[in-house]
Amino acid sequence: MIYGGIEAGGTKWVCATGTGPDDLQEFVTFPTTDPAETIARAAAFFTAKGDVAAIGIGSFGPIDVRRVSPTWGRITTTPKPGWADTDVVSTLGAALGLPLAFDTDVNAAALGEYRWGAAAGLETFCYVTVGTGIGGGGMANGRVMHGLLHPEFGHMRIPHDRARDPFEGVCPYHGNCFEGLASGDAIRSRWGHPPEALDDERVWLLEAEYLALGLVNVICALSPQRIVIGGGVMKESSLLPLVRRRVAELIAGYLSAPELAEAIDCYIVAPALGDRAGVLGSFELARMAVDGQPS
């Protein structure tokens, strides 16, 4: 029995079949265009793969993850043009006739890291992605984090020192929320170049400041046993060490744990599955739809 996985991102979609990191059988990536075309390409990838038992979808959001809701399976209030109120699950379900599981891209990636990666064995941890936007999710007490809706780390409010950074922020809902100040879009808009084209130390010190403020808030709200942080912006190699150092400084010894001081290098970590955490975690979503809870 094999599974299908879709990492439905705001920039690109990844579709794959297999059972895990050592058994990734087919794999395709294509850009996110309009909903009809993008979903049709995903459906075409999975059509006639008769050995797929179920498909897991880890989607950009916000999405409706409440199985009892009449709008379950939809992308809801996203600011991404054309994508608000897109019914991903019904459209794919009608095309494929397979069981579908649906969660956020970050919860899917968290599941991947839990099953095969940097969060193995942990009951309560977070997964944060810093890319075009900022997303966050994870597991609490051994199960994926859902509640009223799902976590939306990117829209926390953090301190914004306008003397140091007069930039207003890019979030269309909140301006200078965490995502508005620290996402890849914010970096591009503030400095006039995409993150990968910037090697000015000021860029990365400011970015580390915002990321550390956001992570401190996650630590104070959830007390995760570990934070896995990935996404395109984290590919700048100087950034993770700066973030770790600044988180420890901001905690300032108040929370008494070596993980928040001398052992912080093992507490805030890169995804062990790298860019494949999301699509591999989608296999795990699919497996859970067939078998039940996480193994």
Place this chain on the structure above:
Amino acid sequence: MIYGGIEAGGTKWVCATGTGPDDLQEFVTFPTTDPAETIARAAAFFTAKGDVAAIGIGSFGPIDVRRVSPTWGRITTTPKPGWADTDVVSTLGAALGLPLAFDTDVNAAALGEYRWGAAAGLETFCYVTVGTGIGGGGMANGRVMHGLLHPEFGHMRIPHDRARDPFEGVCPYHGNCFEGLASGDAIRSRWGHPPEALDDERVWLLEAEYLALGLVNVICALSPQRIVIGGGVMKESSLLPLVRRRVAELIAGYLSAPELAEAIDCYIVAPALGDRAGVLGSFELARMAVDGQPS
């Protein structure tokens, strides 16, 4: 079988025996002085109560809640003079010879509200107390929130508009963190009077702003199904409606749920058990120490 409960606060301790809100058998309150005297008074209350099966302790913090830790049962890095590294559980255990359960005051209050109050039937919710300090905890996926340590909502960082509020904040570790700006101590220090002596609208509009920013961060981090908010500062009757309105404004329609808009009066609520949530929840901690997980 009856239980003992201790609400071990930074200002006062409450000790009680019973089984629930309709069966509160004995009840005593005394001020928090130094650790030796305060713990001895609690021990004296429970001595020779032969029908008590176990005692639950909901303590101010930070505390060590990890059962496998050599410092389990201690108050750790509290700024409260004389109380850092106080071994509450060993001292009481030696005096009483009863099973003891130990958690934060806010997790205990959350358990009380889950068993008998405003959080009945919810799997994921938060309890926030705004008193001398600000604490937060709750349940995630049906179990009390623990992880690396325990939640510490009060030490999240929130925006601080120094043009509107030049006050530096009172947190000895972080200055203007959430607790540093919005706790009862912060109000007293900023305005020169205790909260109960202040009826200037500016006081409560500013307080509502900070509380709303903190709650928005909790909502984005955890997506709780409900937030129960209590503590001495919330006794100002104008405050809760102001906080609700400001939370809805700050969410700005991004999270698509009636609970964060027109139904917010049922989403951010006062404790149904009032000031007794903590000590009643400590009964539930005690019961769980004997019986297992929440009923």
